[in-house]
Amino acid sequence: MNVLSYLIPISLILGGVGLIGFIYTVRSDQYDDPEGDARRILNDEWDDHPKP
Template identity: 80%
Template sequence: MEMLSYLIPISLTLGAVGLVAFLYTVRSGQYDDPEGDSRRILSDEFDDHPKP
């Protein structure tokens, strides 16, 4: 039972860190267009014109 006094705060802290990291990625816009990149990879539209 004594070990639970260590494990519960550690698990709550790790859960809070994970939640903060997820909220940061949502607010920074990393999930705005999840299907756009997959469509651009398969598209041949930009293959003929290399970037300068």
Template identity: 60%
Template sequence: MVILVYLIPISLFLGGVGLVAFLWALGNRQFEDPEGDSQRILADDWDDRPKP
């Protein structure tokens, strides 16, 4: 059962990483326009250089 001492903090940490990633994505407006984002990768604009 000693393994729990490692496993529980690890699982909590991993859960926390997931939560932080979610909050970052939310703050970064990644859920505003899922359909548009999936279409935008098909556009050729700014393929040659980054958008200023």
């Protein structure tokens, strides 16, 4: 049963990382323009160097 003392914290931490990641995406407006963001990736304008 000792394995539980590793596995439970690990699963909670991994889940927590996912949750924090999701909250970050919400906070940084990544769901404001889902359609536009899906299209922007098809644009090759900034393929060679990032947008300044």
